[in-house]
Amino acid sequence: MITLKMTLRRMLSERRRSNNKLSRALSSSQIHHASRTTWSPPLVSLDLLDDCSSTFTHSHAAPIQKCTNDNARIIDGRSAAEEIKSSIAIEVSRMKESIGKVPGLAVILVGRGQDSLAYVRNKIMACHEVGFKFSIAELPENCTEEEVCDALSNYNKDASIHGILVQLPLPQGREPLFIPCTAKGCIELLLRSDVEIVGKRAVVIGRSNIVGLPTFLLLQRHHATVSIVHAYSENPEIIAREADILVAAAGVPNLVRGSWLKPGAVVLDVGINPIEDPESEHGYRLIGDVCFKEAVRIASAVTPVPGGVGPMTVAMLLLNTLEAAKRALHFP
Incomplete structure (x- = not known):
């Protein structure tokens, strides 16, 4: 054995x-x-490793288009996570007493x-x-x-x-x-935010086997039409602008600019990039893969960093x- x-x-x-x-x-x-039950599909091995930081560039080729709304709805990962943790705490208390x-x-x-x-x-x-x-x-x-x-x-x-x-x-x-658990957290955020997945066009930026690939498979399981953008993709911003749902998981700070987004898109920012900040308690602060100040003007909903995908x-x-x-x- x-x-x-x-x-x-x-x-x-x-x-x-x-x-x-x-x-x-x-x-x-x-x-x-x-x-509602969400199943994560089995994963396959992925041998190719992307170096997105050296390949992707911050392109501003396309003009930024605004969503018809004044500002995007913020998808609050902290609030959703607190609801889940409250339910878990009740179960743990019941288990301990019993x-x-x-x-x-x-x-x-x-x-x-x-x-x-x-x-x-x-x-x-x-x-x-x-x-x-x-x-x-x-x-x-x-x-x-x-x-x-x-x-x-x-x-x-x-x-x-x-x-x-x-x-x-x-x-x-x-x-x-x-x-x-990150991919599952992404799907759960979409479901809890009443975002329609079935039949929508989704783009996942990054194909790692810890986030990008499982997120791709889960979105497929929910009947989205899914594309992956990686370090060797040609014209990544053009592909990204087709997305009704965009998941950024490349590990590149502020990679996704407003010009990458389709007006009204739903944006999940998985990135967590430490940036030096002497005024912060730990000497650094965290920012995502999406330029939040631009995305919030164009998307219909977007997750902040921190406080979005991380808590989920x-x-x-x-x-x-x-x-x-x-x-x-x-x-x-």
């Missing part, structure tokens, strides 16, 4: 996402919202990237808010494959841990091990961990 450690080592060395189910490891299962146990989430952090640290801080706060147990294993950027596998194995043996997340992105040369990603992580705990503890 192939052990967990052997399976993970093979995934890293072959640059391929395994379809094996790892006990208690987070997977993209299902999202429940009222009577069986004396709570869901447990473990995070494995490799390196000290500013974006990863920001994500982890948000996860810690969210776990405390809903009553989860939280544990973190911090490894240096130059850690060995063996150390990552050992951390996973140790958490996998811990009966109090029901979700294990390897914080992405991993340092260069390491492949993602788990399907992320954390909320989906908590929801998956809750579901994993319920299954492991046979809790209805």
Whole structure:
């Protein structure tokens, strides 16, 4: 029998996402919202890595057209995430009172990237808010494959841990091990904001296998006509201007300008780019892939950064961990 450690080592060395189910490891299962269920499709391996920062340029070839509305409606990820977390907290309280146990989430952090640290801080706060147990294993950027596998194995043996997340992105040369929650958060934001997906033209900027590819597949599952823009796409701004729904996930600050947007489009900004800011508490502030001040004049709805897709990603992580705990503890 192939052990967990052997399976993970093979995934890293072959640059391929395994379809094996790892006990208690987070997977993209299902999202429940009222009577609606969203399933994440299986992912395929993607070997091409884009260097969008060196390929995309900020083009202003096309004039900026305004939406008929004065300003875009802001898609409030924080508000939607708070609703989900409130429901989760009620379930956790019921679980604790009934069986004396709570869901447990473990995070494995490799390196000290500013974006990863920001994500982890948000996860810690969210776990405390809903009553989860939280544990973190911090490894240096130059850690060995063996150390990552050992951390996973140790958490996998811990009966109090029901979700294990390897914080992405991993340092260069390491492949993602788990399907992320960001794509699910994007779809959930669209559904909760009453954005029609069926039959609409959607464009995803970025084709990473942690955001771009799963978002592409989920939008297809909801019957959108989907295109992907990547570092080798010709005339990316022209393709982007065709989108009724645009998801920016390239990791390039302010890549998407107003000239890239179709008037009335719905824009989801997945980008989280740290920019030095001495006046900020942490010495930097976060901005997205979309130039917000331009997008808000043209789009019908847009997510801010921070406060848009990010909180929903954390909320989906908590929801998956809750579901994993319920299954492991046979809790209805």
